[in-house]
Amino acid sequence: MPAMQxxxxxxxxxxxxxxxxxPEAEAHFRTCGNCRGLxxxxxxxxxxxxxLGEVEPPPRVWSAIREQIEEEGLVGARGWRNxxxxxxxVWPRPAVAGATxxxxxxxxxxxxxxxxxxxxxxRWTQGTEAATRPIQTNxxxxxxHEVSALHGPNQVVNASFQKNLQIVDKYIAMCExxxxxxxxxxxxxxxxxxxxxxxxxxxxxMSERGENxx
Amino acid sequence: MNLFQxxxxxxxxxxTTVFGAMLLCAGNxxxxxxxxxRRFKVDAHPIVTIHNPNGVLTVKAWSRPEVKLVADIQxxxxxxxxxxxxxxxxxxxxxxxxxxSPEELRADLEIFVPEDxxxxxxxxxxxxxxxxVMGDMAVDTIAAGVALEDAAGYLTIKTVAGSIQxxxxxxxxxxxxxxxxxxxxxxxxYNVRAQTWAGDMFFDGEFLPNGTYRLKNYSGLIEVRxxxxxxxxxxxTSVRGKVDSQANLAPPAHSRGYESKFSHSLFGVLNQGxxxxxxxxxxxxxxxxxxx
Numbered sequence: 001m002p003a004m005q006x007x008x009x010x011x012x013x014x015x016x017x018x019x020x021x022x023p024e025a026e027a028h029f030r031t032c033g034n035c036r037g038l039x040x041x042x043x044x045x046x047x048x049x050x051x052l053g054e055v056e057p058p059p060r061v062w063s064a065i066r067e068q069i070e071e072e073g074l075v076g077a078r079g080w081r082n083x084x085x086x087x088x089x090v091w092p093r094p095a096v097a098g099a100t101x102x103x104x105x106x107x108x109x110x111x112x113x114x115x116x117x118x119x120x121x122x123r124w125t126q127g128t129e130a131a132t133r134p135i136q137t138n139x140x141x142x143x144x145h146e147v148s149a150l151h152g153p154n155q156v157v158n159a160s161f162q163k164n165l166q167i168v169d170k171y172i173a174m175c176e177x178x179x180x181x182x183x184x185x186x187x188x189x190x191x192x193x194x195x196x197x198x199x200x201x202x203x204x205x206m207s208e209r210g211e212n213x214x
Numbered sequence: 215m216n217l218f219q220x221x222x223x224x225x226x227x228x229x230t231t232v233f234g235a236m237l238l239c240a241g242n243x244x245x246x247x248x249x250x251x252r253r254f255k256v257d258a259h260p261i262v263t264i265h266n267p268n269g270v271l272t273v274k275a276w277s278r279p280e281v282k283l284v285a286d287i288q289x290x291x292x293x294x295x296x297x298x299x300x301x302x303x304x305x306x307x308x309x310x311x312x313x314x315s316p317e318e319l320r321a322d323l324e325i326f327v328p329e330d331x332x333x334x335x336x337x338x339x340x341x342x343x344x345x346x347v348m349g350d351m352a353v354d355t356i357a358a359g360v361a362l363e364d365a366a367g368y369l370t371i372k373t374v375a376g377s378i379q380x381x382x383x384x385x386x387x388x389x390x391x392x393x394x395x396x397x398x399x400x401x402x403x404y405n406v407r408a409q410t411w412a413g414d415m416f417f418d419g420e421f422l423p424n425g426t427y428r429l430k431n432y433s434g435l436i437e438v439r440x441x442x443x444x445x446x447x448x449x450x451t452s453v454r455g456k457v458d459s460q461a462n463l464a465p466p467a468h469s470r471g472y473e474s475k476f477s478h479s480l481f482g483v484l485n486q487g488x489x490x491x492x493x494x495x496x497x498x499x500x501x502x503x504x505x506x
Contacts, residue, residue: 163393171496178453185477187453187477191496195411
């Protein structure tokens, strides 16, 4: 029987994280540094999530992203990505820190893991694009939801949110361009991840103001 | 927690002004400014929380063991209340109408607090000025600029567009903004982490031994002033912009994180390298210049 490859091992991630370790996966795990690193990262994400109990965003933030993730079909997708939505199922909801954190963790996770597994520029590009596309889509849909709901009484605040959302979008576009041009530029990818994080924060803040206008 | 719910056994002072009821009584709606003054006796290390959608907020420390609040509310479309529960004072201004102009939404607040007060401030637009308060502080604004003077403790400032200025701040400082400028003057902080996406950043202060100073932006200028006697280990990286240093740096002992062919970087040690200084930009220029 041929030895298990990394792509096969990734199909076993979800049961593995639940304590089910088939012998062939265990054999691959013992010999593959990349997959050991991947599991270490996932474990760290899970442990970190458990310490984030005090960060609870408005329920509709969670609902909106969750719906979008499901609509995107990521729940049923094949490969290691199908493990991602189950992070939210395994963790208690407060510990996940809501949709924002799911997106952020997924972003960091995707960028980091994809980066580790690709060795040349073309594959870096493909990996990063594949990794960021779902985040981008979810944030975009969430944005539509939040921007349309932005009707708080403070017009200065509304205008500021709109303007700064455009600023962050501009930086996301510029970071994506940089990553495409220089796929191995770690700092550019770091900025891209940071820009997504900033956008998620901004949308969460808008959501909070929408629910609880001052 | 319901702020309006009486708590048995605790001292509660509450002033709530509900103008809807007043309007009903008056039978005639006339928007008029209000002036409110309240005082609250507090013990050591009180906590003061302020929520204000729009207006000028000024907080000053004084030597009395009490919190004094002076508020000028511009219209009756703003519900305003201040209450005390134990050693905590909560001040809340809130719009009661969705059709309200920025001027009608405005409430200017002047608050005097003991020096060791912990402050939690949410002031969406307008401005926030805090002076001489030594307790921990969390300031959260959208468009309001924030100015801290002679502050200490654990200081967290978050804005979307508001600029941030800290003068003679000590302790630990964390700043995040999307498009606000950041200006840090005469600093005595041992830990500074500041990030803005589209703002200029300026740091002029002491680099304390074992201190950590990290400034990061996407675009805009990052400028740090130093004196030749300072001791720091510098890492400055800009992906697209320039790095210009007037510091006579010795080569670093170890290679650094973002040293790559894709960036303009400068790494080095001034004197013993006791403080750690990290400056990162994507598109902006980084200047490390001698203090005049």
